[in-house]
Amino acid sequence: MLKKDIRINATAIWQYLSERGKMSVQEIEELTHYKNSLILLALGWLSKENKVRFSVKNENLYVELSSTPTEIYY
Template identity: 35%
Template sequence: MNKSDIGLNAGKVWRLLSNYAKWDYGTLKRKSGLKDKELGAALGWLACEDKIVLHQENEELYIFLGVNVYIG
C-alpha cells in the first residue's frame, strides 16, 4: 500500500459517506470492500483533511462527513 492507494481508498470511502448518513465501521468496511488496514489508512487521510467525524458510542465507531464552513 502506498500514498496513491490510500488516496484512492479515501476517495472511495468519501463517496460512500457522501449521502451524509452515519455509518458504523463494520458496514463501511463491508460496503467499501477494504481490509482493516486499508480502511484505517483511508479514514486517517480523511480525518487529517478534516473531512469526517468519528464518533464512538459504547463499543461501536460511527463515521460521517463533517460540515466545514468558512466565512471569510
C-alpha cells in the first residue's frame, strides 16, 4: 500500500462523509467495500489533517467531518 493509495481512499471517504454526514466505520466499509484496515488508515490520514472527528456510541466508532464542506472551501 502506497501513501498515494491511502490518500485516494481518504479522499473518497471524505466525499462520502461530505454527502452523507456522520457514518460508522461499518457503514463506510459497506459503502466502499474497502477492508477495515484500509478504512482506518484513511481515517488516520484525515484525522492528522484535522478533517474528521470521532465518537463512540454503543461500542461503534463513528466519524464525521470536523467542519461543513462550505467552511472547508472558504
